[in-house]
Amino acid sequence: xxxxxxxxxxxxxxxxxxxxxxxxxxxxxxxxxxxxxxxxxxxxxxxxxxxxxxxxxxxxxxxxxxxxxxxxxxxxxxxxxxxxxxxxxxxxxxxxxxxxxxxxxxxxxxxxxxxxxxxxxxxxxxxxxxxxxxxxxxxxxxxxxxxxxxxxxxxxxxxxxxxxxxxxxxxxxxxxxxxxxxxxxxxxxxxxxxxxxxxxxxxxxxxxxxxxxxxxxxxxxxxxxxxxxxxxxxxxxxxxxxxxxxxxxxxxxxxxxxxxxxxxxxxxxxxxxxxxxxxxxxxxxxxxxxxxxxxxxxxx
RNA sequence: GGCGCUAUAGCCAAGUGGUAAGGCCAGGGUCUGCAAAACCCUCAUCCCCCGGUUCAAAUCCGGGUGGCGCCU
Numbered sequence: 085x086x087x088x089x090x091x092x093x094x095x096x097x098x099x100x101x102x103x104x105x106x107x108x109x110x111x112x113x114x115x116x117x118x119x120x121x122x123x124x125x126x127x128x129x130x131x132x133x134x135x136x137x138x139x140x141x142x143x144x145x146x147x148x149x150x151x152x153x154x155x156x157x158x159x160x161x162x163x164x165x166x167x168x169x170x171x172x173x174x175x176x177x178x179x180x181x182x183x184x185x186x187x188x189x190x191x192x193x194x195x196x197x198x199x200x201x202x203x204x205x206x207x208x209x210x211x212x213x214x215x216x217x218x219x220x221x222x223x224x225x226x227x228x229x230x231x232x233x234x235x236x237x238x239x240x241x242x243x244x245x246x247x248x249x250x251x252x253x254x255x256x257x258x259x260x261x262x263x264x265x266x267x268x269x270x271x272x273x274x275x276x277x278x279x280x281x282x283x284x285x286x287x288x289x290x291x292x293x294x295x296x297x298x299x300x301x302x303x304x305x306x307x308x309x310x311x312x313x314x315x316x317x318x319x320x321x322x323x324x325x326x327x328x329x330x331x332x333x334x335x336x337x338x339x340x341x342x343x344x345x346x347x348x349x350x351x352x353x354x355x356x357x358x359x360x361x362x363x364x365x366x367x368x369x370x371x372x373x374x375x376x377x378x379x380x381x382x383x384x
Numbered sequence: 385g386g387c388g389c390u391a392u393a394g395c396c397a398a399g400u401g402g403u404a405a406g407g408c409c410a411g412g413g414u415c416u417g418c419a420a421a422a423c424c425c426u427c428a429u430c431c432c433c434c435g436g437u438u439c440a441a442a443u444c445c446g447g448g449u450g451g452c453g454c455c456u
Contacts, residue, residue, distance in 0.1 A: 095420075130420080156419090157418095157419080159417085160417095190417090238424055240424080241414085241422065241424075247416095247418090262416060320420075323420080351421095353412090354413095358414090
C-alpha cells in the first residue's frame with residue numbers, strides 16, 4: 085500500500101506550519117483537507133495559508149471552486165485521490181493536511197456513501213414535508229423504509245434523516261445496508277497537535293482578533309456585494325455567517341468577534357472528538373510537532 | 385447613620401409552603417455525498433449565614449452578612 089501522511093486536528097493548532105515543515109523535509113506537496121478552503125475568495129475568515137506561510141510548497145485543493153458553488157465530500161474525494169496518486173507516482177509521500185475529518189476519511193478509506201449521489205430535488209421535497217408536518221413525521225417515513233437507520237437517528241437530526249431517505253430513493257437500498265468497514269486505501273500515518281484545551285482556546289481567540297485586523301468584515305462585505313449571500317453553502321463557514329448576521333443587525337466588531345470565537349471553540353471541540361476516532365492517530369505535544377519527529381514516525 | 389430593595393450553579397434566570405424550570409458556558413459524544421454543517425448526552429442532594437414557625441421552607445418570621453438604591 086502507498087504511504088500517505090495525514091496532519092489533522094483542531095483549528096488553530098498549527099497544522100499548516102507543520103505540514104510545510106514536513107513537505108520541505110520530505111520534498112513533497114500538501115493536499116488540503118478543508119471544506120472551506122476549497123472556495124475562492126474566502127481567505128481571511130478561513131485562515132487560508134498565504135504564499136508566505138506556504139514557503140514555496142505546492143498546496144492542492146485550495147481555491148478550486150467559486151463561492152457560489154456547492155461542494156461536497158464526493159467532489160473532494162475524487163479530486164484529492166487523483167492528486168495523491170499522482171504524487172505517489174512521482175515517488176513522493178502526499179501530505180494531507182486539514183481539519184475536515186469527513187474529507188480526510190473519504191480519501192483514507194474505501195467508503196461508498198450508499199452509492200447515492202445528492203439529489204437536491206429529493207431534499208427539497210423532504211424539507212417541505214419537514215416544514216409542513218414536522219420532524220416526527222419525517223422520521224416516521226424513515227421508520228417505514230429503513231427502520232434500522234431510523235432507530236439510530238434522533239428525529240431532530242433532520243439532515244441525516246433526509247439523507248437516509250435520499251439514499252433509499254436514489255439507490256433503492258437502505259443506508260443501514262452499507263457495511264463499508266473503513267478499510268484503509270493507504271498505509272497512512274496520522275498526526276495531530278494536542279494543545280492543552282485552554283491554550284488552544286487562547287490561540288483561537290488570538291486568531292480571530294487577527295482576522296478582524298486583516299479585514300474580515302471587508303472581505304465578507306465584498307462577497308455580499310458580488311451576490312454571495314447567506315444562502316450559499318460557503319457562507320455557513322464560521323466567521324462569515326456571523327459577520328453577515330452582524331452586518332444585518334448592526335453589531336459592533338467586538339460582538340461579532342465574541343460570537344466567532346465562541347463558535348470556533350465549539351468547532352475545535354467537535355474536531356477533537358472526531359479525530360479521536362481516527363485509527364492509530366498520534367497526538368503530538370506542541371513541542372514534539374517537528375518535521376524530524378513526523379518523518380521518523382512515517383518510517384516506523 | 386436612617387429607610388427601601390435584593391441575595392438561587394462559572395454567568396443570566398424561573399420558582400413565593402410540598403421536596404430546585406429554562407438559557408448560556410463547560411465537559412462528553414454522534415458522524416458513510418450540505419461536515420467550519422447538523423444532531424445527542426451530562427452538568428445545584430440543594431437555593432448567603434444563624435435561629436424560629438410548620439408534618440413539610442429556596443419559599444413565612446426574626447437576626448446577621450454582602451450587594452444595589454434613596455435620604456441625612
